[in-house]
Amino acid sequence: MYSEKIIERFVSPKYAGGLRGANGTGRCENEECGDQVRLYISVNDDNVITEAKFKAYGGVCTIVALDVACSLIEGRSLEAALRTNHYQILEEMGPVPESRDYTANLAVEAIRAAIEDYYKRKEKETKK
């Protein structure tokens, strides 16, 4: 059902876990499938994502899609990270069953939600 590439990444995701000091958290879920994900980012003063991590309650592809998402945005500017789309994630994942395509969208939503959360927090800080 899944390629070796997917399985390898699922078994050893590089970006899985919490992120101490994260200043942006994206929380997303896919109600139909029951997946719930968190994507944490640490952004520096130059608006560059210095570190990204994720936690996921979901299937094999959900974990891989989030791991890929983190790998694509780490070290990139917020602007560049916002441009990440689900095609890039799917390309990096390699072939996945059609029924699991949605996981790439979930990962993109998580990136956007994390960046949005970062901006909201920053706005709050500025108001203080």
Next chain:
Amino acid sequence: MSKKVYFDYASTTYVSNEVLNEMMPCFNAIYGNANTLHSFGRMAAGVVDRARDRIKNAINAEKANEIYFTSGGTEANNWAIRGIAHAYSSKGKHIIVSQIEHKSILDACAVLEEEGYEVTYLPVDKHGLVDLGQLLHEIKNETTLISIMAVNNEVGTIQNIKTIAKIAHDYGIIFHTDASQAIGNLKIDVKDMEIDAMTITGHKIYGPKGVGCLYLKEGIRIENLIYGGSAERGKRGGTVDVPAVAGFGKAVEVAVRDMAVNAQKMKSVRDYFLKCVHDRIEFVEVNGHPMQKVNTILNLCFEMVDKESLLMLLDLEGIAVSAGSACTSNSLTQSHVLKAMGLEDEIANSSIRFSFGKNLTKEDIDYTVDVLEKSVAKLRSISALTKAGRK
């Protein structure tokens, strides 16, 4: 990966040696068509008759001719639902089934609905038991058939079949049960339990795949599902698969013969497994009825862990389990059984089925619990769900 452990016996079993020995001569020595009159055919017919007799005795049917061989449980279930509903359509077009039936019942009901029949899908309680009060409430003058599975394939809950059959008969309704998971686990006596029609399949009781039967009490009418020829007294077309039928008959006989011994062994295996799991892994719930269930099926919820991810980690270590019935595991839809039992999404999505069989050893269980403990811990460490808010 070297070790392999199979925990999916409720999906299908291997073929036992006893059964295999029964089948072997039928491939190249007894190869006649059982429906022909010459000696080759008569020899094959003798094998088929013997298998029919074995099943008749195992379920205490009145006559061997009440057994109709099919290609398996799915065909028998399709046939019972559609064939009986059609045969009695002049009396009424309403049938009752439970929400937790196998897809081969539910999908056949969906086709009946397209044809203008009314189908009531009875709810179950949190343990998977059909509400008998609700059953009484749903019976109408037009009801012709009630079909309730004897044992649920996902959680192992045993229904009160005898009572349901009695209720059906009080109202002049035909009662069918899918006993695919029950044979070898429960004593099935069609006379004592007042069963009118019953599905059995071979491949869950150490018999071959692709063969099963429909028990149909004499006098119950049924419309054909498969036409063509005089096989099975003209009720089911197609040349009888003699090796499969021979193996199936033997498998049913052995399942019933060894039931008491196996029940004891399976209970010890299941209880030991569950004790080890509870001792070493936190936040594990058992789905299904606490007492009224078969010893061979254990449905466990590992909270905060996605079932597909857990199934994959176990599979990579050679351990085969099921994340629901095999027919639905390729889709993203939730288990209709756990949903009908009212389980929260997060419980249903974290539940997997372990089913036990004759070949499992203590070593297998110990190995599996080791892998399970590590896999659950790994997935929980990266889970977006937390213990907070859970009991």
